[in-house]
Amino acid sequence: MSKPPQAGRLDGQTRRFVFVLLENFSLLSFAAALDCLRIANRMHEGVVYDWLLLGEGGETVHCSAGTEFSLQGDLSEMRRDDTILICGGIDVQAATTKRVLSWLRREARKGLAVGGLCTAAFTLAKAGLLDGKRATIHWENQDSFAEEFDEVELTKSVFVIDGNRMTTAGGTSSIDLMLKIIAEDHGEDLANAVADQMIYSSIRTDQDTQRLSVPTRIGVRHPKLARVIQMMEANIEEPISPSLLAKDVGMSTRQLERLFRRYLNRSPKRYYMELRLQKARNLLMQTDMSVINVALACGFASPSHFSKCYRAHYDTTPYRERGAQAARLSV
Structure with a gap:
């Protein structure tokens, strides 16, 4: 240390x-x-x-x-x-x-x-x-x-x-x-x-991580679900298919679907998409990366597909999001 x-x-x-x-x-x-x-x-x-x-x-x-x-x-x-x-x-x-x-x-x-x-x-x-x-x-x-x-x-x-x-x-x-x-x-x-x-009873070291564990964050203590979400978060640029995610934790794709529906009320595919779009929004708001490069960094094959998914989730396009952010910074 x-x-x-x-x-x-x-x-x-x-x-x-x-x-x-x-x-x-x-x-x-x-x-x-x-x-x-x-x-x-x-x-x-x-x-x-x-x-x-x-x-x-x-x-x-x-x-x-x-x-x-x-x-x-x-x-x-x-x-x-x-x-x-x-x-x-x-x-x-x-x-x-x-x-x-x-x-x-x-x-x-x-x-x-x-x-x-x-x-x-x-x-x-x-x-x-x-x-x-x-x-x-x-x-x-x-x-x-x-x-x-x-x-x-x-x-x-x-x-x-x-x-x-x-x-x-x-x-x-x-x-x-x-x-x-x-x-x-x-x-x-x-x-x-x-x-x-300071009533600071738990001093952390440089070995401690800043975010809560996956189970704590999602409010669910299921080891296989946590493992799948960790893999999703670690593979945003090149998404892993639900079948491979399921196989890695020893489940069938159908079992994985049921697991996500039960605990998170959405499909694995939908949850993965939300993670990718969240990262895309961070990149649009915090960097000067072009929209196409943001799309590629978040696992989208084309800007048009990225824009369609982004609009469906955030009710605005990536270009408008970038423009709105620039307007806020100029105030």
Whole structure:
């Protein structure tokens, strides 16, 4: 397991975290990380952590809930022992501006430890800081990230530390990352004390995955059904036929049909189609991939078939969906 980057910190020296708040950042991911540092100072009975809130323009920024936050400064030159945490949220592509990327690359060249909370792994990857490294990102953004950054080893972990690069999946995963850092900096006792103060009774490691298990997600504990759904989710670009899925779990196609009807009220074919269309919608909303490439990535042989299926499910065409998303981002 990788150890958190120490950023050149000496014993007894205050370690500073620089939070860079992107427009529409996730409040939960940011606040969870920041409060870990605050509580660590309180429980340690001394200031072992300090922090700074920066952002492009240096004045104000909005979280994804719409609340405005005052910044402490613009993107400026950092100290060599600082740890930078980029805080992302919705529409991270739009928030990842050329100026943010230039600043991030410049600071990273100094050897600073850099992390991305929630969707900010996209920002790090866009800056080229995750090339050849393991990383994670919120599950909703995994499809688009994998399509755009094939040089990054994407995982489904809650958080990942690879050298001096850190990424989290969003939400409360910021707590797990910060507790790991606090434990390495000042010992397990302090990290556990922080967790207790936060009523955080189940600390996760980088071996834990971010999404609920298939049985928990679908509310059904049937091992063969869960296995089939896992295979469907892992084979979106090249769908597997129901007969082969059934054979793999030792059932007949008819038995598989009955299983899906009983527990999910739909056929295996319909369920599989919904998974593929869900991925297609994510790609349309989060990437610049052409509609035909989205169709191919989701297992559709032609754009016309893709458009027909998409319209039947979402009551709009892929082209209109892409146009509506562009209009929302321009507001």
